[in-house]
Amino acid sequence: MIYREAGDFKTGYRDDGQTFPIRLDRWGYYAALAVAFGIIPFVINDYWANAVFVPFLIYAIAALGLNILTGYAGQVSLGTGGFMAVGAYAVYKLMTAFPEISVVIHILLAGGITAVVGMLFGLPSLRIKGFYLAVATLAAQFFLVWLFNKVPWFYNYSASGQINAPERTVLGWAVTGPATSAAGKYLVCLIFALLLAWVARNLTRGTLGRKWMAIRDMDIAAEIIGVNPLTAKLSAFAVSSFFIGVAGALLFAVYLGAAEVGEAFGINKSFLVLFMIIIGGLGSIFGSFAGAAFMVLLPVLLKNVLVGSFGWPTDLAAHFELMIVGALIVFFLIVEPHGLARLWALAKEKLRLWPFPH
């Protein structure tokens, strides 16, 4: 009744091709932006920033990156944790080597370095597919973690092998280091997440994205119609790794402040991000955000409800939390294999017809 296309006239190709063709969606998007920039920064505290918003935004960036590679280009990757580690160690080396340069540039450069590393590990994708490629990227995961543990140069020869983010500012505001305000952390992650989501959206509906999807759907057919698999696959690895590298850099520099490669960027991280895109929806920008929200917020929520409200012992709550999250993952995969994004799309379809469905 309210949610409909009727009366929303498109008078040009530009209007027709816009991301949110329905007016109500557009308004919702602008309203979300207004809340994200206009309200949350003023009311956010350390707990909300560190337990909810900052990890959500950072994992959303990582999920976007993996979604480009796996969801759009069809190349399964289990190397996400390793690539995030590349981003984290790159930003650490850059921050400590060139302290006078803005940390924003360092984070982008860290993304660039990760893109190069990602392309290198993407080379096997030209010859192998599917599960075999997953194993090759798994090798990348283990190799990179081993490398950052083994070579002391990466952690500036510190006794414990830990890396610590020194304080850096953007426009006079601390964004890394312990003195960072909750709003500062949140805003820097929000701006990166928004810009990268915008880039991802526009890449995936342009030539490059169509090439990726052609390769994903049938690589031989794609090759016959003139898609070069070399450039398509490697560009998917490069763009995806750039996103994941930025996420790793933010995770280390802005969120954690100190990291240790085996613990922060282990194989668990690869699986976590993979679950995010599977639950959120493969090949969907919204799905990346929805999946990240699901995997980051649900454990925190369950913990607070079970321990905070019900007063359960913490170990019982932790075990239940694992069981509930696990059961929900299985439930989603059975009921809606295309993820939360598909559920959302279905809900919108139904809403358009409401209250008179066929």
Added chain:
Amino acid sequence: MKTKLTALVAAGMMAAAPAMADLVVPNLSYRTGPYGANGTQYADGFNDYFTLLNERDGGIGGEIVQVPECETAYNTEKGVECYESTKGSGALVYNPLSTGITYQLIPKVSVDKIPLYTPGYGRTSAKNGKVFEWVFNAPANYWDGASGAINYLLAENGGDLNGKKIALVYHNSAYGKEPIRTLQDLAAKHGFSLTEIPVDAPGQEQKSQWLQIRRDKPDYVLIWGWGVMNQAAIQEAANIRFPMENFIGIWWSGSEVDVTPVGAGANGYKALTFHGVGTEYPIYGDLKQYVIDPGKASQGGEHVGSVLYSRGMYAALVISEAIRKAQELAGTSAITATQLRDGFEQLDITPARLEELGLPDFGPEIKMTCDNHGGSGMSRMQQWDAAAGKWNLITEFSEPDQEVLAPLITEDSEAYAKEAGITPRDC
């Protein structure tokens, strides 16, 4: 429906913190994951000591101590979440029992001005109170432990380790890497050779590492392990028939859960410790009367008297003594975190005081000052008797080699100060 759900979500997220007032000492524990077996016992000891104080004495200085627990699963991200969710409730001190989480929290507590107490773990150079104003790691740290183990071996070999081969099997993380620098310096000083053998977390699989040990035949093996890694290492050592009396663990590799799965094969295994073990101390009478018998023991009290339970209790004891000192200095019983920092810095737990508390000769004397946040660093050796199923203390408390350690601590803490832009305090 949607608003209801949102309201529930919001309510759930807000309901994290306990009520303000009282003395709040959060217990960032882990009872799940690969380190859960160890973390549970420590957390129980920590909880029970404060329960005892609340039940028997009505808290500390008349103030009830609240110990809200938060599960970290030894995971740094969850640790940060726990820290953020509890710090708003007036938390006085943190004891996360994880070197990784400690590294994460050191910069944060310095800004939030909350003491961090990391007995026997964490960042070793935090001993230098001039740089690490808010971090305390008495009575002993990893480097003290490394030196303590080497001193023990020196004594065993008549003061000469020249030409001996020592292997270090370590958890490949910040925790396991901590002693390497000290051991390298000690190797140069005493002329033994050091082989470093990393084990990736969680460490269930150590076949290749022990194959290397079997091939290299080191005279002694030191282990810096935690959780399931300890059991696996002791089992593998038993499998290759490595003489157990030449196998020495740091205090985190010397609890009942580490040796009992190996059975008789673990007999003679040695580990460092900085406190006593067992229930033969007068305090356990009170504990039984006020905590265990009324059914108030944490998780049913099944681990009372174990090594890690005793260590958790000891950490709680030091914190409660620091609170007492801070109350005395501040002249008020409702102290703040800043006042507790002063309490820690002037803490002096003498052997006589330990006896008063019902734990005679339980730990070394702890005396902290503004520049020494690490105490004396004394430790002793215990040995596992598999037949009796108990740890026996085999040496007295002894001092580590400060000649080697002091310069290392100065160097590392100054490097941190430079990196973090801290100007060391004058003490």
